[in-house]
Amino acid sequence: xxxxxxxxSVQGVTKTFAxxxxxxxxxxxxxxxxxxxxFVTVVGPSGCGKSTLMNILAGLEEPTQGRALVDGVPxxxxxxxxGVIFQQYALFPWLTVRQNVExxxxxxxxxxxxxxxxxxxxxxxxxxxxxxxxxxxxxxxGMRQRCAIARAYAVDxxxxxxxxxxxxxxxxxxxxxxxxxxxxxxxxKRTVMFITHxxxxxxxxxxxxxxxxxxxxxxxxxxxxxxxxxDEEFRLSPEFADLRNRVWHSVYHQDGRTxxxxxxxxxxxxxxTxxxxxxxxx
Numbered sequence: 001x002x003x004x005x006x007x008x009s010v011q012g013v014t015k016t017f018a019x020x021x022x023x024x025x026x027x028x029x030x031x032x033x034x035x036x037x038x039f040v041t042v043v044g045p046s047g048c049g050k051s052t053l054m055n056i057l058a059g060l061e062e063p064t065q066g067r068a069l070v071d072g073v074p075x076x077x078x079x080x081x082x083g084v085i086f087q088q089y090a091l092f093p094w095l096t097v098r099q100n101v102e103x104x105x106x107x108x109x110x111x112x113x114x115x116x117x118x119x120x121x122x123x124x125x126x127x128x129x130x131x132x133x134x135x136x137x138x139x140x141x142g143m144r145q146r147c148a149i150a151r152a153y154a155v156d157x158x159x160x161x162x163x164x165x166x167x168x169x170x171x172x173x174x175x176x177x178x179x180x181x182x183x184x185x186x187x188x189k190r191t192v193m194f195i196t197h198x199x200x201x202x203x204x205x206x207x208x209x210x211x212x213x214x215x216x217x218x219x220x221x222x223x224x225x226x227x228x229x230x231d232e233e234f235r236l237s238p239e240f241a242d243l244r245n246r247v248w249h250s251v252y253h254q255d256g257r258t259x260x261x262x263x264x265x266x267x268x269x270x271x272x273t274x275x276x277x278x279x280x281x282x
Contacts, residue, residue: 010030015049
C-alpha cells in the first residue's frame with residue numbers, strides 16, 4: 001500500500017436509475033483507488049456499470065450515494081483536469097486535424113502561437129503530422145481516434161478517461177492503436193482509466209485490471225499485470241496467456257463474490273517500446 005493520496009478515489013459509490021415505478025441499480029457500493037500516472041483497465045460483462053462509473057468520474061453523472069474524488073476534491077461536474085475519449089470520435093467534421101486538436105486550447109484562451117505549437121507536438125506524437133490539414137472525412141477510423149487522443153492530450157489533463165475508444169475498429173488497427181497509445185503514454189504520462197470489453201486489450205494495456213460484476217455493478221476482482229515491455233513478444237508469451245485466462249475466468253465465470261479488496265495502485269506501470277504506427281495504416 002502506498003502512503004500517497006490516490007489520484008482518483010471512488011468511495012462507496014452507488015448509482016440508481018428510475019425505470020417507471022421501479023429503480024435499477026447500475027453501481028452498488030463501489031470502492032476504487034487509482035494512483036497518479038497509473039494505467040488501469042476496467043473490464044466486465046455488459047451491464048456491469050463500467051460506463052456509468054466513467055461518467056461519474058467525468059462529472060457527467062452524479063452518484064446516488066457515495067462520492068468520487070480527484071486529488072482529494074469531490075467531483076461535482078466536468079473539469080479540465082479530466083480528458084474524456086469515447087468510442088465515437090466526436091471530431092468536428094468541418095475542422096481539420098490541426099483545428100480539432102487546437103479547439104480546446106482556443107476555447108481556453110491560449111494564444112495562437114502556443115496552441116499551434118502544442119497542437120503540432122501532439123499531432124506528431126500520434127503520427128498524424130502528414131495529415132494535420134486534412135478533414136476527418138478523409139481519415140480512416142484509427143486515424144480519427146488518434147486525432148481524438150491528440151486533442152485530449154493537448155489541453156493537458158492529468159487524467160484520461162477512455163470508454164471503449166478502439167471498440168469500433170478492425171482487429172489489426174486496434175492492435176496498432178493499443179501500441180500507439182502506450183507509446184504516447186510512455187512519453188506523456190497521465191493517469192488513465194480505460195474501459196473495454198476486450199480481455200486481451202485489458203491485459204496488454206494496463207498494470208492493473210479491474211474486473212466488474214454486473215447487476216448490480218461492483219468491483220469483483222483485481223488482477224495485477226507485471227511490468228514488462230508491451231510488444232508482440234509479450235502478446236505471444238505464456239505469461240500473457242496465463243494473465244488472459246485469469247481475467248477471462250474472472251469476467252465470465254463469476255462465483256457470486258460480493259466485492260474485491262481494491263488497494264491503491266502501487267505496482268510499476270507498464271513499459272512500452274512499441275514501434276511507431278505508420279500513419280497510413282490505422
